[in-house]
Amino acid sequence: MDELRRAVLNVIRKIRSHRELYVKNEEAVKQHLIGEIFQALGWDWNNPEEVRPEERTEDGRADYALILNGGVFAYVEAKNLGVNILKREEPLRQLARYCFNSGVRYGILTNGAMWIAVKAFEEGSRLRDRVLLTVNVEEEPVEKAVLKLSILSKSRIDDIERLSSLLRAMELSFIGLKREGYPEKMLIEYLTSKEGSNTVPVEDLTGDETPKAAYVYDSGWKLLPLPEKSIKGVLLAVLLYMERRAQGYQREEIRKAYEHLRTMPLNPKTALEILRKLEEEEKLRISVEL
Incomplete structure (x- = not known):
């Protein structure tokens, strides 16, 4: 394609x-x-x-x-x-x-x-x-x-x-289905969700979950390798995805943020807050498989 x-x-x-x-x-x-x-x-x-x-x-x-x-x-x-x-x-x-x-x-x-x-x-x-x-x-x-x-x-x-x-x-x-009042986002996620998986949008997480996998929507749901199976691991995976897409100065800044967060203890709820902020500011759609 x-x-x-x-x-x-x-x-x-x-x-x-x-x-x-x-x-x-x-x-x-x-x-x-x-x-x-x-x-x-x-x-x-x-x-x-x-x-x-x-x-x-x-x-x-x-x-x-x-x-x-x-x-x-x-x-x-x-x-x-x-x-x-x-x-x-x-x-x-x-x-x-x-x-x-x-x-x-x-x-x-x-x-x-x-x-x-x-x-x-x-x-x-x-x-x-x-x-x-x-x-x-x-x-x-x-x-x-x-x-x-x-x-x-x-x-x-x-x-x-x-x-x-x-x-x-x-x-x-x-x-x-849209005319019947179903949101477009819900319909797309229904069509692209994997059979048998329990995938939850970041906005619905509490911070107490243990993720099995993370996904970002990029012309279809793309699997992100997790450095660790935690909310922090999801955040690090998203930062690596963003780094691959970025160029020049922005790419360097994302790499610095990744290295900084990778080596420091990070509360799951804090990591979740950062993920939600990234979704809003970068127009990302992130889901987690539990």
Whole structure:
């Protein structure tokens, strides 16, 4: 996912710096934006056994054909950035015709920033009902866009219908529970908590506990190695985590604080107070497994 995340961020930077170019020039969109995303998704963009440009169909030429297991799995149709593919119907209908006339089940429409994956045909359904996923890398949170785009990776695309259905079900459930009054933080912790573990947020600790493990939320819950199984050990683990993230003078100051606290006796309740202060000042989320 890290490579895809870097590619998405790079595409966003390119669009912001050269928007006028991509609005006017479809070829630039293909070479600078679409190719970078697909390569990060694991497709060998210059290998005709995986990607074929200008694939002929009965209804015209598709910009690309994605090859999987020796056959065309999906057509990719590119537009310039000036075409709002999320609102205009014709580009999606054009792609669907390419797919239908060639018996290709899936299509991907993109202008570099917006992406639509569609199931090209299904009896008794409308085209928009067959859209499997939509992504807008400029307007959505990066992690959300990366997760959705990952379904188009070479290793996952064969399961595109099931994965997109699971993702949509999760989104609808999350939205529904929020509307019922459940806090977002509670829902995220429910989804990310480990089976069978007794994990408690720092704010709910009393200072009398003996921690088995500590976690910090950083695009998901990350386990922090404990120097010792105590509240002080949790504090030291958090300081080491902060040191790794910091730079320059701030990093040196955190190291000094760590060395100072490591060698001195520290009351558990005092250590807990420091942890809570760090959570508030550094915008951290810390939990402890008991």
